[in-house]
Amino acid sequence: MIFQIESWDSFWRDGQELFPIHWQELALNKDKISLAIDEPRFRKIYEDGLLLIVGARQEVRLVGYFVAMILPHIHYKDAGNMAFTDMYYIHPEFRKGGAGVKMFLAVERIFKAKGVVKAYISSKVHQDNSALFEKLGWHFSDKSYTKMIGA
Amino acid sequence: MCDLISVETNTANVTPETKLEDLGVDSLEFVSLMLAIGGQFKEIPDSRWSELDTVGDIIRIIAE
DSSP states (O other): EEEEEOHHHHHHHHHHTHHHHHHHHHOOOTTTTOOOOOOHHHHHHHHHTTTEEEEEEETEEEEEEEEEEEOTTTTTTTEEEEEEEEEEEEEGOOOOOTTHHHHHHHHHHHHHTTTTEEEEEEOGGOOOOHHHHHHOOOOOOOOOOOOOOOO | HHHHHHHHOOOOOOTTTBBGGGGTTOOOHHHHHHHHHHHSSSSGGGGGGOSSBBBHHHHHHHHH
8 A cells, every 4th residue: 555645636526535434434424414525615725835635556546535725724823834633544454554543653754744743633432532633642632523403 | 573563562463474464553653563573573664564465575674
């Protein structure tokens, strides 16, 4: 398996198989919120140079990805680039041999090359990756909540 | 090395040809395995973990 920076076009094209699988496995409130990726808005963020996409490929097949926005934090604009993770996923059939940790380490090397000084990531409570994050040196710093308004 | 990996991953018949993906370990277990190897043999820096596809790769890097 290799890990490489992807263009928006290659990611969008080759990710079509993975997006619904990812959503099905991880999304909350699926009965009320359907998957509907805003491709033009994502593309604009990519074209503005703010989106990092790292793909995991088994030969030519895209089997996973890590997507983050890279830009200065709006509160700390002089601190350097920070990485705000949007999503990460590896197809269940390819989560072997440490694929996930290898992807995270590859992403971290890319972060460093892009001048990222701090990165943010989260994990769903129902698929908690905290133990892995902490083994990789991430620090548990926040708790976040969601609520369906008016439900 | 093969014995250590066999015990750590609860996998029988581990040989240098055994692929890491066939050990049935998830990423957290993989990190734990790397830590166990580092404790008993020599640490493999995480910058080289992407080179590890087989048990033989682990043996080769440890021997360097």
